[in-house]
Amino acid sequence: MAIYYLKGGYVQVSMKLEMKDSPGQLVAALKPISDVGGNIIAVIHQREPDQDKKTLNVQIVLELPEGRLDNLIAILKGQGIHIQRIGKERLLYKRTVIIIGHLMHTDLSDTVGQIDSTGFAEVCELSMSMPAINERSSSRITIKALSKDDMESALAILRKISQQKSLLMIEPLEDIA
């Protein structure tokens, strides 16, 4: 189980829940989170159409005071909610950028490290091509972050690094609207 320790005695947890697909079930599942003093950060709600069973799968990211997690799990189980997974897919937002320039000469591990050390975002994939020693290389970097705001902060860090290290950063066109 992956639990991330935050400031102020809070922990951050993500869990995938399976419950009956009937009215009121989702609200019933979310209520105990605030009852134990937790905050919901994200709810991702998906119906899996290929399933025969009439169940609802919901992924939740939450923060709660340290030591309350067992209590929350017990309450949820008591309501007949099945907890499929806890703490794995913490970073829900994914963005891919392309960076062109002298990536190795400008300390690639420092570039990646500055994102990874934020605690809210990390570089999860990196593809790179280096044509020749003194030529500029091109890289594709995928970042995962906890929330949309965290992603914005992570990209802002990368923009700043690119400027400092004279790299050209190409960002995706944001979703319109």
Place this chain on the structure above:
Amino acid sequence: MKVALVGLGSVGRGVAEVILKKDLGLTITGIADSKSGLINNSGIDIAEVLAAKKKNGQCGKPGVTAADIVAKAEYDALIEVTPTNALSGEPATGYIRAALNRKKHVVTSNKGPVALYYKELRALAQKNGVAFRYEATVAGAIPIMHTLEHGLAGNEILALYGVLNGTCNFILTRMADEGLTYEQALMEAREMGYAEADPTYDVQGIDAAIKLVILANTIWGNSAKLEDVERTGIDLLTADALRLAEEEGCTIRLIAEAIPRKNLMRVSPRILEKSHPLVTQGTLNALTLETDMAKEITLIGRGAGSVETASAIIGDLLYIRERYVQRA
């Protein structure tokens, strides 16, 4: 309706040919290129002028200037299609001012005057009770100004995104499709006549930024200037970068965007999914408007070309005739 035509380059010839070929009810009474000019208030023989231009490079009498045509010919609307100077806006701005002061309508394809002096020229036209129209300055044949003014009347425009430079789009298309380097694709664009000998203006995003300024001023009246646009060109892109995008089902395009709520005007290469409506091929231009009522609307079409640009100019002229001249 009587029109005067100053500028007889590719666009000017396109306009003259269309007026000659199609029965649009337009009569040219004055015409000028950079070296000569001609006035005939009962109507110039366009075929003769085009033949003379082709034969000896001049359309009329030496010594008769564009300024003479603007000041002396009898016309309802001036068609100003002289070469663009994005820094000074001259001599085009002078011609436009002179025509507006004579209470003549003006139609232009010239980005310089509109990007630099939009507010002044618009006010001058209003004061004189005439129209100042510039559909051809942005995205060639795409009727973006008509769409904004009429089709989307009453909508609030929340943001706009566009592929506004055909040269860059051609280079990026070739880099993506054939794995060419930037230099190879640029050379090909030159051979095809899509890129100038000095491509700076296109590849560094200046042309797209000027068009963005024209659009922003038209839509939001916010006195935007070229310096307000954050700008990154395509000249530092690598073939590998295009390939890395391709591996994810994406590609790279030079996108101009303006989002007032974020106080943002930017031209930059961006990663887009290949199925995105703004991913057009070759020299095609595209524009997406995000509005409060109509939501998103995307227009795609030819951004340059002699007859294509003439289409935008003719559209403006016929609008003026409909709106002002027939009633009078």
